[in-house]
Amino acid sequence: MDLVDLKDSLDYEKEESETSQINSMYMQSQTTSIADPRWESSFHYSVESIWEECKSIIKASSQKSQQIKELVQEVENLKKGLEDSENCNNQLKVKLSEMTKQDSQSIKEKALMDQLKEQIQKKTQDFEKRAAEDHRVITQFEEEVTSYKVKIRELECLLEAFQKKEDSMTKLEEILKQKESIILNLEANTVALQEKCANSDQKIKELYSQEANLNEEVVQLTNSLEKMKHSLWEKEKYENERTQSIELLNKDLLDSSALVQSLKKDLQRKEEDYEDLKEKFSDAKKQIQQVQKEVCSRSFY
Structure with missing residues (x-):
């Protein structure tokens, strides 16, 4: 997976924008409920529950995003270390090739070269395993973040629906006032x-x-x-x-x-x-x- 694309998808500023939008909708619903003394308690409770769930999801999403950023940085460090190891391995291979060409090479030097080759191979395998595990964890975190974004969108839709319901109640109150005036007449x-x-x-x-x-x-x-x-x-x-x-x-x-x-x-x-x-x-x-x-x-x- 491309690390640059992963960072773009987890842009922290986008999450801050979503948080500000939901905060604005929540404060608007709170202001409306205070202004209207006949606001239904069930609606108020539903908005507060949705807001608490939004905060929990946003908090968890922020934590996951931070963990993914740390894992991405760690993977970059591992890749850099892997590249350094490969470069070192290549240098050692060149040296080994040069040393094998020399007739005066001793048995001790050959054993040392074999040992170095084994260490390099083992270290390379460890780096590859760790990189694969980090890739799996990053993929899992990406799926969780996607799920959280879907839930946030659903909650935003619910808040919009509650807002429309509030507007409908305001219109009904105006109609009721007109009906009361007609009844008085x-x-x-x-x-x-x-x-x-x-x-x-x-x-x-x-x-x-x-x-x-x-x-x-x-x-x-x-x-x-x-x-x-x-x-x-x-x-x-x-x-x-x-x-x-x-x-x-x-x-x-x-x-x-x-x-x-x-x-x-x-x-x-x-x-x-x-x-x-x-x-x-x-x-x-x-x-x-x-x-x-x-x-x-x-x-x-």
Whole structure:
């Protein structure tokens, strides 16, 4: 793996930026929850839990990044040592080659050269094993850092979702205030309609009283008419000869009939007025019931 690419992927400034972003979102949510006394405790608890988990992940990620940097530096040192060993090995091989060409080389020098070759080979193998182990550890740390970054992104998405929920709650509160204002207006209108209804009830009572009086007058006139008819019948029976008197009675009867017709017309007009007022009262009553339903419905929402 390229060490330069590994360092770039673990840039500490990027982690500081992510930490600052989450800090900003957390402080914003804290400020909003203080400003709104009706903030739900469950939402506040969720934000605090997410923030604590974010801090733990960021802390662990920073520690892993520091460990990876140290391991990268150690691998570089090992590679440098390996290169130095290889250079030394090559130099020794050259010297060994030169010494083997000399006929006067002693057995002791050959043994020493063999020993040096074994030491160099062993040291080279140790360096290679350690480098492979460090490479494995670095790969493992990279996977953990990637997992932490994914978790941080998920937590950021959750915080954004909570922020949107907070905005929705603010809009709902504004709508609720508007509904409350509408309900107050409807209540005022209801009071006015109730007053009108009370006045209508009073007028209806007066009309009922007038109707009763008119009915009584009609009854009286009807009784009078019946009496007059009876008298006329008797006069026709017993006083056929009194034609002039009968004519006078007929005239009185016609006058009475005209009066009755006039009273009937007045009564019919009063009845029409009464029906009209009755319809108006029914309409007013329906309006009051409709307003009460709207008030109940808006109070429920």
